[in-house]
Amino acid sequence: MNGTQLSLRLKKVAEYLPQAAYFADIGSDHAYLPCYVCLHDRHARAVAGEVNNGPYQSALKEVDTHQLNDQIDVRLGDGLDVLINNEVEQVVIAGMGGPLIRDILESGKDKLSSVSKIIVQPNIDARSIRRWFYDNQYQLVHEAILEENGHIYEVLAAEKGDPEHIYQQESFEKQLWLGPWLMKERSPVFRKKWKEEKSKKERIVHQIRCSKQPDEKKIQLFQKELVWLKEVLEQ
Secondary structure (H helix, E strand, O other), X not given: OOOOOOOHHHHHHHHOOOOOOEEEEEOOXXXXXXXXXHHHOOOOEXXXXXXXXXXXXXXXXXXXXXXXXXXXXXXXXXXXXXXXXXXXXEEEEEEEOHHHHXXXXXXXXXXXXXXXXXXXXXXXXXXXXXXXXXXXXXXXXXXXXXXXXXXXXXXXXXXXXXXXXXXXXXXXXXXXXXOHHHHHHOOHXXXXXXXXXXXXXXXXXXXXXXXXXXXXXXXXXXXXXXXXXXXXXXX
């Protein structure tokens, strides 16, 4: 893969960026995403942030190869520390765990005042990011779920706005977990993911019940989640 070709999950991330975007790609790795976007949109600009020196050097090389130095600024640094205040209008963080993405957003909050859109692709635990969006006045505007090379990925996009817009109070926790837009759509990939999750949870409940001191609290939580999954999958 390189800046002219992109994985399915990163293509979906790129789709959520507006024309002439000025965005930061945090944890940019080889800067494939900024290169792809800027090659397709000569008015787009990007900051590619990378915390590790190896990927940072690879990103510099990739940007150089495509002669995109006038559009992409590659910077070495931790999270949103690579940004100047009020610099970019969109932030992308893809390919990390949900809790890590949430922590990067939380610790770099002061850099987000000019950011109207945040696009994330968590490898696990999208719920933690949905909660962060909700708590920080970002409205969830898009969600996608897709399968690539045997892995299932979720992509979320949020804009500054009313975080309550898409949620219903009576099923808030369920929507945070499963994704309010994804629940509406219930695509085959969505059903596949949660079918597997349901089987996994049933096995875990069985194991906990068989232990010498069953953790009743955990059983109750899992039972509640199993009810949610049954509702969603049977609809």
